[in-house]
Amino acid sequence: MKQFLSVHDVADIDALIAQALDYKADPLKDQNLGKNKRIALIFLNPSLRTRLSTQIAARQLGMEVMVFNIDKEGWALEFEEGAIMSGHTSEHIKDAAPILGKYFDILCIRTFPTLVNKEEDYSELYIQQFVKYAGVPVVSLESATLHPLQSLTDLMTIHEFWPNSKARPKVVLTWAPHVKPLPQCVANSFAQWMNAWGKADFVITHPEDYELDESFTHGAYITHDQNEALRDADFVYVKNWSTYRDYGKIYSNDPEWMLTEDKLSLTRNARVMHCLPVRRNVELSDEILDGPHSIVTAQAANRVWAAQAVLANILHNLV
Ligand code: CP
Numbered sequence: 001m002k003q004f005l006s007v008h009d010v011a012d013i014d015a016l017i018a019q020a021l022d023y024k025a026d027p028l029k030d031q032n033l034g035k036n037k038r039i040a041l042i043f044l045n046p047s048l049r050t051r052l053s054t055q056i057a058a059r060q061l062g063m064e065v066m067v068f069n070i071d072k073e074g075w076a077l078e079f080e081e082g083a084i085m086s087g088h089t090s091e092h093i094k095d096a097a098p099i100l101g102k103y104f105d106i107l108c109i110r111t112f113p114t115l116v117n118k119e120e121d122y123s124e125l126y127i128q129q130f131v132k133y134a135g136v137p138v139v140s141l142e143s144a145t146l147h148p149l150q151s152l153t154d155l156m157t158i159h160e161f162w163p164n165s166k167a168r169p170k171v172v173l174t175w176a177p178h179v180k181p182l183p184q185c186v187a188n189s190f191a192q193w194m195n196a197w198g199k200a201d202f203v204i205t206h207p208e209d210y211e212l213d214e215s216f217t218h219g220a221y222i223t224h225d226q227n228e229a230l231r232d233a234d235f236v237y238v239k240n241w242s243t244y245r246d247y248g249k250i251y252s253n254d255p256e257w258m259l260t261e262d263k264l265s266l267t268r269n270a271r272v273m274h275c276l277p278v279r280r281n282v283e284l285s286d287e288i289l290d291g292p293h294s295i296v297t298a299q300a301a302n303r304v305w306a307a308q309a310v311l312a313n314i315l316h317n318l319v
Helices: 013-025 049-060 093-103 118-122 125-134 148-160 185-197 226-230 296-301 303-318
Strands: 038-043 064-068 106-110 138-140 170-175 201-205 221-223 235-239 271-273
Touching: 013 148, 013 185, 013 303, 038 049, 038 093, 049 064, 049 148, 049 303, 093 106, 093 125, 106 125, 106 303, 125 138, 138 148, 138 303, 148 185, 148 271, 148 296, 148 303, 170 185, 170 226, 185 201, 185 235, 201 226, 221 226, 271 296, 296 303
Parallel strands: 038 064, 038 106, 106 138, 170 201, 170 235, 201 221, 235 271
Antiparallel strands: none
16 A cells, blocks of 8 residues: 555455454554654644554554644645745745655645635645655545545444344444534545445435535435434444535534434444544434444544554555
């Protein structure tokens, strides 16, 4: 693997899930693979799970890890080609990224979308500029439109909690209310990975006007009827996203879309997933999060092994 920006960088999803499960069973089996290699985790936005799980994963492969909150501790970066830098930005990515590429063997980057400029966000300007100028492999810790480490974790978790390998689980991605306009990254990415994986009956449900980019959802059954979607589901992935077409807006905050035990009774005793952080009693009720159906903690714990599998693949390609 030369980089990890989306599912398109993965040759075999099942093999990568199997590798992640192998690391879960034996975390230190490749503890010298990353010896004398340095990795940077560069954040332009906050993180709890991604920041910590990726550090643990890299250390378990023997790597030296540095975390750089570039938005707070670095110079304000300019990403536009040919920019006249007379405003608030102090350093061009053209100058910063090659230096980071000399200091580190792998660069992991978290960016976020503006949720204002759809064209810029969906061009993945920020992470693509790191790829263009760093000269070393780049791993997405979440970009403007995708969150591939989360999605690999999600598929690994579904695989783990679905022991019946002969039957296809029904997996539902359901929109949930939120008080802030959130990125479409997790939903886009989950849809992209689920469709590429093809091992489940995949349904997306959301209110009208919350359609996602079809390039990610193509292949899924999409309905505005949440109850119809939930019927006989084996996994329910709960996530808010803001509008895609009229970009970055909140059209509906209908609390009726929050998953409850009543709604869950429509499912086949479904496991409930969420990438976290979650707004309790807005996106998901206490009764679900604290109840027996929730697998959100196990899901988040799996972030370590997914990251470890990805970093190991990139390290194998370096040596
Ligand atoms: N799910 C996720 O990426 O969590 P963090 O934003 O805390 O890293």
